[in-house]
Amino acid sequence: MISVIQDTLQTQPGASTRYDSIWAHTGIPSQQPEGLERIMLAEDKLYVVLAVVLIIWFGIVYFILRTDRKLSKVERSIESGIPSETARHT
Amino acid sequence: MQLLVPNLKRYQVIRTVVLVWMTAVVFGAFLLSIPRINILEHTARNLYFHVPMWFTLMAAAVVSAYHSVRYLGSSDIARDIRAAEAACVGVLFGILGLITGIVWARFTWYEGTNIWWNFDPKQSMAAVQLLIYGGYFVLRSTIEDPQKRARMGAVYNLFAFVTLPFLLYVLPRQMDSLHPGAEGNPAFSEITHPIMRLVFYPAVIGFIGLFWVLYTQRVRVAFLRQRTQGDIEL
Numbered sequence: 210m211i212s213v214i215q216d217t218l219q220t221q222p223g224a225s226t227r228y229d230s231i232w233a234h235t236g237i238p239s240q241q242p243e244g245l246e247r248i249m250l251a252e253d254k255l256y257v258v259l260a261v262v263l264i265i266w267f268g269i270v271y272f273i274l275r276t277d278r279k280l281s282k283v284e285r286s287i288e289s290g291i292p293s294e295t296a297r298h299t
Numbered sequence: 300m301q302l303l304v305p306n307l308k309r310y311q312v313i314r315t316v317v318l319v320w321m322t323a324v325v326f327g328a329f330l331l332s333i334p335r336i337n338i339l340e341h342t343a344r345n346l347y348f349h350v351p352m353w354f355t356l357m358a359a360a361v362v363s364a365y366h367s368v369r370y371l372g373s374s375d376i377a378r379d380i381r382a383a384e385a386a387c388v389g390v391l392f393g394i395l396g397l398i399t400g401i402v403w404a405r406f407t408w409y410e411g412t413n414i415w416w417n418f419d420p421k422q423s424m425a426a427v428q429l430l431i432y433g434g435y436f437v438l439r440s441t442i443e444d445p446q447k448r449a450r451m452g453a454v455y456n457l458f459a460f461v462t463l464p465f466l467l468y469v470l471p472r473q474m475d476s477l478h479p480g481a482e483g484n485p486a487f488s489e490i491t492h493p494i495m496r497l498v499f500y501p502a503v504i505g506f507i508g509l510f511w512v513l514y515t516q517r518v519r520v521a522f523l524r525q526r527t528q529g530d531i532e533l
Contacts, residue, residue, distance in 0.1 A: 249406045253340035261399045268395045
């Protein structure tokens with residue numbers, strides 16, 4: 210399939226490839242999916258939605274944890290009563 | 300100078316509303332029956348997650364630019380802090396939007412290929428947009444004096460904001476692209492079943508609310524650092 214896409218991309222040098230021209234040749238993939246695609250394409254691609262939601266969720270979780278770490282640093286500096294010259298970037 | 304400290308009560312109310320709202324959005328995203336179409340199948344539900352990331356980035360950019368303008372008018376460091384934190388949270392959502400877009404396309408339109416990055420105009424422009432906002436943080440980190448950093452940051456932020464409508468909206472629509480509304484593609488409203496608006500609109504509102512919660516948390520931390528350590532260094 211990659212070669213079909215690359216062929217189509219080479220037919221019109223200098224012009225941007227019309228996206229529908231790529232998919233007009235390819236049709237529905239017939240070979241069995243393997244590897245990661247076996248999971249992702251199962252259940253009518255429901256797991257792709259799960260992956261997207263998890264990416265967003267873990268991104269936000271990571272961000273919240275980073276903010277908490279900055280908060281702890283400030284709290285510690287208040288308790289110790291020693292403000293530093295310039296705040297260090299975490 | 301009096302920092303524009305967030306009202307704690309209002310923050311807690313909005314935080315609770317946002318968390319409950321987003322929980323309902325996630326339930327609705329998976330439970331609402333949607334029409335199944337070729338290639339996309341269930342992944343059309345990513346509409347509720349991938350697209351709001353970009354609306355949130357735009358909202359964050361507006362908030363950030365607003366505070367930059369207000370800083371230039373008042374030289375109030377609190378404005379600079381708010382502008383920087385809004386941009387920071389906005390970029391987070393931009394990165395999440397980019398990653399989710401890659402994963403969405405990889406297993407639908409690029410199923411069977413090993414293509415992860417598609418050089419889709421909107422995708423590429425969005426990456427450039429995030430680099431431009433990344434430059435904002437690089438610029439800030441090079442300047443020691445807080446007021447100078449704030450002023451130069453504010454000016455750069457406004458430049459970055461001006462590029463936003465062009466890179467994310469105008470340019471991609473003129474080019475051949477997978478995204479709805481681009482050359483050769485029907486508009487979003489034409490190809491999306493109206494039932495999806497039931498979850499889509501609340502999702503956009505909910506994610507923007509989530510941005511506000513995260514942004515306000517970061518602002519509270521930054522104000523604390525400003526008051527105890529005399530300077531924030533983003």
